[in-house]
Amino acid sequence: MADYKAVHIEKGPGGWGGPLTILPTDEKPLIYSVTGGGIHPIAARIAELTGGEAFDGFSSSAPFEKIAVAVIDCGGTARIGVYPMKKVKTVDIHATSPAGPLAMFITEELLVSGVKLDNIKPVE
Amino acid sequence: MTELYQSTVTDIGELVPAFIAEGMLVFFGEGAPEELRDFCIMHEVSHKQDALKVGDVVFIDNFEAEILAVGDVANENLMNLGHLNLKANGNTEADLPGDVCIAEVELPEIRVGTTFGITRR
DSSP, rough: OOOOEEEEEETTTTOOOOOOOOESSSSOOOEEESSSSSOOOHHHHHHHHHOOOOEETTTTTOOOOOOOOOOOOSSSSSSSHHHTTTTEEEESSSSSSSOOOGGGGGOTTTTSOOGGGGGGGOOO | OOOEEEEEEEEEOOHHHHHHHEEEOOOOOOOOGGGGGGGGGEEEEEEOOOOOOOOOEEEETTEEEEEOOOOOOOHHHHHHOOOEEESSSSSSSSSSSTTEESSSSOOOOOOOOOOEEEEEE
């Protein structure tokens, strides 16, 4: 069994929502990066600190129930709502607020936005 | 006239009409994760050349509309992911960083095989 550790993620400048605490488990090991160009540095950092498995959502797919946290670089319309709608905790790199047809699914318990590397801290 | 972007629709998600009803078309390139497909118009890019800007023209089959606003991350989304949030809201400033805005017009019907793109006059 892997040894997982929790991280605390706060919103960045101009961001919205959170803070979120992310703790991967054997059932939900994935730090799911749905960003352009491979694993985003934010996803890599969360994986490094938690012991979760960084996963590139654009190169292959994984079931929702295996995702500990989704990391997106959404401009505010689609991806920002898709993961919260499935109750998957979501970190948006961009400082967006809930909008679009999926806004009703987005809550402060499920989304944190504008996140920079400094906003991710291990839980002691 | 310069062709900046050219693509063909390959699939249309079940929930696309809900977005169209709000004056939005959400495009994603092939390779987008499964869970996004319900919401999106999937397409296969045949040509991409340059970043779009205000004043360029979006065409969808015979429909044409001038771009009024381009959000800060819209070009990054389009080039990396084939992802475009096209909003027919008449805004001259993008509300959200991913938005590309055109006049408040009725959006055209989208079918598999529909061609869309962006040109510069």
